[in-house]
Amino acid sequence: MTINHTSLNNGFVSLVGAGPGDPDLLTVKGLRVIQAADVVVYDRLVSKEILALADTSAEMVYVGKKLDFHCVPQDQINQILVEKAKEGKHVVRLKGGDSFIFGRGGEELEELAQHGIEYEVVPGITAAAGATAYAGIPLTHRDHAQSVQFITGHVQKDGREIEWSSLAQSNNTLVFYMGLKQSGHICDKLITHGLAPDTPCAIIENGTRKEQRVITANLANLPRAAKTAVSPALIVIGSVTKLSEPLQWFNNNFEAIS
Incomplete structure (x- = not known):
């Protein structure tokens, strides 16, 4: 079933796996969702080519991590997703690879569920x-x-x-x-x-x-x-x-x- 994001009062979050690096490995659905986003919350390993697919009016929020250094702690990332969705926006949470394989995607969805925010998952190539x-x-x-x-x-x-x-x-x-x-x-x-x-x-x-x-x-x-x-x-x-x-x-x- 396809959810009509524009009908949701509290906005909507799409958890999208961007794939391992080659931008051509992004899925067709991932492309469509990124292009429709009001806000893109993205990690360090997402390529510039994939980020460029977002609408020029979209708000881009960098929350990247690397070994021994977290630009934004996980609890703050969760809070950003909740706050942006509660503003009535379509938020794309964009991660390298697949969000459910060592990507903490499950933790983020648990937070969204606790706040009654609707979401979808778009798998990526791990x-x-x-x-x-x-x-x-x-x-x-x-x-x-x-x-x-x-x-x-x-x-x-x-x-x-x-x-x-x-x-x-x-x-x-x-x-x-x-x-x-x-x-x-x-x-x-x-x-x-x-x-x-x-x-x-x-x-x-x-x-x-x-x-x-x-x-x-x-x-x-x-x-x-x-x-x-x-x-x-x-x-x-x-x-x-x-x-x-x-x-x-x-x-x-x-x-x-x-």
């Missing part, structure tokens, strides 16, 4: 799917991996450790978001729980963008490889990463760390 596709890495492959797991490299909110023993399976592909700073910890924990030190890995820097760079290594060398990479970057662990160079199609910016 970085794990987009960046690996552009790097020539299939997340699953009959000869390499029967499953894939997405994990955040950030410390969990309640301080709990990840279930490392369940991750250290040789027929699994692991994708760590925001994991550069924790690469040493990731390496140590996986090896301790049984994953072979020579397990192939890749770091995809600026995935799907023209500056994309792929760094290949093995698990034991992952921390050294991570020191050569810059954010935004994904860490991919598993034998599927061996396919990156032979299946590459997007660019030839590869580096191997031995």
